[in-house]
Amino acid sequence: MVRLRLRPRGGPSRIERSDSAHAAWKSLQAELKGAKGEDRIRTLLNDLGRPSLHDVRLPKASGDGTTQIDHLVLLPRALMVIETKHYAGHLSGHPNDEYWRQRIGKEEEGRLIYSPLRQNAGHCAAVRAVTSQACLDVEILNRVVLTGRASVSPALQASVRTPDALADELRHNCGEASGLMMGLWQRIVRVAHHTKN
Numbered sequence: 441m442v443r444l445r446l447r448p449r450g451g452p453s454r455i456e457r458s459d460s461a462h463a464a465w466k467s468l469q470a471e472l473k474g475a476k477g478e479d480r481i482r483t484l485l486n487d488l489g490r491p492s493l494h495d496v497r498l499p500k501a502s503g504d505g506t507t508q509i510d511h512l513v514l515l516p517r518a519l520m521v522i523e524t525k526h527y528a529g530h531l532s533g534h535p536n537d538e539y540w541r542q543r544i545g546k547e548e549e550g551r552l553i554y555s556p557l558r559q560n561a562g563h564c565a566a567v568r569a570v571t572s573q574a575c576l577d578v579e580i581l582n583r584v585v586l587t588g589r590a591s592v593s594p595a596l597q598a599s600v601r602t603p604d605a606l607a608d609e610l611r612h613n614c615g616e617a618s619g620l621m622m623g624l625w626q627r628i629v630r631v632a633h634h635t636k637n
Contacts, residue, residue, distance in 0.1 A: 471552070477509050477526035477587030484603055485513060488610050491625065497635045501543070501565035506635055509563045514625045518579035520607070521567055523560035527553075527590035535599040542590075551616040556584040557599055570631050571624045578624060583609075 478494070485492040487542070491514040497506045511522035511535045525636030529550070533540035535557055571578050584600045586592070592600055617625065 457552055463478040476583075477524045480587050480603060481522060481524050481585055481606070483513055484607055485511060485610075488607065490514065490610060493629070493632060496632045497630075498563075498570060498632060499600065499635060500562070501569040507563055507566045509566070512567065513610070514617050515610075515613045515622060516617050517621065518581055518613075519567055519571070519621075519624070519628075520561055520581040520583055521564045521608075522583045522585055523556050523563065524585050525556050525587040525590075526585055528588050529592050530592035530593070531586075531596060531600075534595050540596070557582065558585055562621075567628065570628055574624055574627055575620060578621075 461579040471573035482492075482494050485494075493512045495509070496509040496512050498509065499505075499565050500507050502557075506562065509521055510524045511520075513520040513522065527542060529542050529547075531540050531542055531553075538555055538558055540555050541550045542553050561584050564582050568578075571580075585603060585606050585608065586600050587603060
């Protein structure tokens with residue numbers, strides 16, 4: 441449990457925290473922002489009436505442990521794996537880079553963040569490991585959706601989506617899923633249910 445000291449009347453306007461309390465506070469803030477972004481995409485998918493799973497746990501493709509997927513969507517001829525990020529500032533890098541740079545405000549250096557594309561590629565690999573036992577050539581779409589106010593460098597623009605761009609893409613991918621896709625979806629649901637327990 442983190443204890444914060446209330447500032448005395450007339451004291452400094454900033455709450456003083458220990459390093460561990462500050463780290464816990466920052467972690468909680470990030471978690472809350474992430475949940476807000478995930479809720480926004482969950483609502484969008486529900487409003488579009490798409491079969492979807494949220495906060496899905498699947499075994500990692502490597503077989504060691506599990507991975508958590510923000511959103512998984514059934515499309516007529518593909519599966520879409522969505523990683524939601526609620527970032528601020530400016531993101532730069534290249535789609536193939538392992539790390540991107542995030543600068544907030546007038547920061548010169550900023551900080552390195554693990555590429556959400558790379559992170560989601562691991563999620564896509566987990567989905568492929570589950571579906572490949574039934575079908576080797578299912579299309580799995582890797583989508584990173586930014587729900588915060590972050591801007592991105594030109595090199596990253598084609599690799600990330602806004603919620604509105606995601607909604608447009610899903611509206612253009614309409615139709616009924618084939619029997620094969622429904623079978624793959626049920627397989628994923630069973631594995632996710634088994635992994636959760």
